Amino acid sequence: MFEKKPTTVDQQLALLKHRGLHIESEIDAVHYLSHISYYRLGEYWHSMQADKETHTFKPESKFSDVIALYCFDRELRLLLFDTIEKLEISLRTKMIYHLSHEFDPWWFQNFEIFSDSLALVKTLTSLEDEISRSKDSIIKNHFKKYKDDGRFPPAWKTLEQTSFGALSKLYGNLKNTIGSKDLIAKEFGAVNHTYLPSWLQSIAQIRNLCAHHARLWNRNLPGTVKLLTKPPMPWIEDVPKQHEFQKLYIHLCLMKYLLNIVAPGNRMTEKIVHLFEKYPNVDPNALGMKEFWQNEALWK
Structure with missing residues (x-):
């Protein structure tokens, strides 16, 4: 049964940082996550993840590259x-x-x-x-x-x-x-x-x-x-x-x-x-x- 609950933008940002994605500017990241859904952006950072089960990122992965x-x-x-x-x-x-x-x-x-x-x-x-x-x-x-x-x-x-x-x-x-x-x-x-x-x-x-x-x-x-x-x-x-x-x-x-x-x-x-x-x-x-x-x- 699907049991995931919705997360706030701040929680999404914290989760990305915890998984190893480098956030150069939190202000910019909050802006983008407020206007482009976490799920949609996930299609672009998926290839940057070293482990698709734990969703941990490869070294040097940057949020700015996701946006690019x-x-x-x-x-x-x-x-x-x-x-x-x-x-x-x-x-x-x-x-x-x-x-x-x-x-x-x-x-x-x-x-x-x-x-x-x-x-x-x-x-x-x-x-x-x-x-x-x-x-x-x-x-x-x-x-x-x-x-x-x-x-x-x-x-x-x-x-x-x-x-x-x-x-x-x-x-x-x-x-x-x-x-x-x-x-x-x-x-x-x-x-x-x-x-x-x-x-x-x-x-x-x-x-x-x-x-x-x-x-x-x-x-x-x-x-x-x-x-x-x-x-x-x-x-x-x-x-x-x-x-x-x-x-x-x-x-x-x-x-x-x-x-x-x-x-x-x-x-x-x-x-x-x-x-x-x-x-x-x-x-x-x-x-x-x-x-x-x-x-x-x-x-x-």
């Missing part, structure tokens, strides 16, 4: 959220454009072009929830003007309300015979429909972590991705092994690969390098970064 890791992770999430926004808008644009032209503006309701009907029902249910909650004047005016039309608003209105996750599921669920599925993949440098679904699923998972302020640093990511053997655009020579795909690096590479198409001249490399320079105590290996990664053709 926390701040690094926060800024990394903001950087990636900005990157994913560009990819999401591009994917949404391409799906609306190509599939509306190949079929009609209500293609996303067409069960004949999707492989998994049950998955589509779940996606449409989620879409319906989003539409019903929407305060967007475009949606409200559409239903007011076309109140006798029982369908969703057309793709260019409806899909502007949906999440990246729903978009990735719609794309992945399209039958492989659908021309737009290959066309969209080709425009993203993924050659055909075989590879892009796993890339989008990976990015959607990372987007959700960013949106919920979850830790990215030193996290093992679920799922895997399929990689092209010879991508048409600049890529990396030092490709991680399959067991390394749980680390963030390969997923960063895929984001960069897509971003180079969506936003040529982007500064993603510069921003990540700056982040590591700003927080020199952060070990790049915790993200699975390869040595001299910034010298790869992809990142130049």
Whole structure:
């Protein structure tokens, strides 16, 4: 039975000191513990502990290094959220454009072009929830003007309300015979429909972590991705092994690969390098970064 009781900030500080964490400034430590929960910060000092049972810290462990890791992770999430926004808008644009032209503006309701009907029902249910909650004047005016039309608003209105996750599921669920599925993949440098679904699923998972302020640093990511053997655009020579795909690096590479198409001249490399320079105590290996990664053709 769980019997732990809540502790005060002063008790938390005393406990950390007792376990061997060096507190340079108690005033600063109290401030941070008052605004960032002990449990959340614990995800960043966990790797500093010599004994995970007694929670005693390794020699030279400092509270300031915990805060540096926390701040690094926060800024990394903001950087990636900005990157994913560009990819999401591009994917949404391409799906609306190509599939509306190949079929009609209500293609996303067409069960004949999707492989998994049950998955589509779940996606449409989620879409319906989003539409019903929407305060967007475009949606409200559409239903007011076309109140006798029982369908969703057309793709260019409806899909502007949906999440990246729903978009990735719609794309992945399209039958492989659908021309737009290959066309969209080709425009993203993924050659055909075989590879892009796993890339989008990976990015959607990372987007959700960013949106919920979850830790990215030193996290093992679920799922895997399929990689092209010879991508048409600049890529990396030092490709991680399959067991390394749980680390963030390969997923960063895929984001960069897509971003180079969506936003040529982007500064993603510069921003990540700056982040590591700003927080020199952060070990790049915790993200699975390869040595001299910034010298790869992809990142130049």
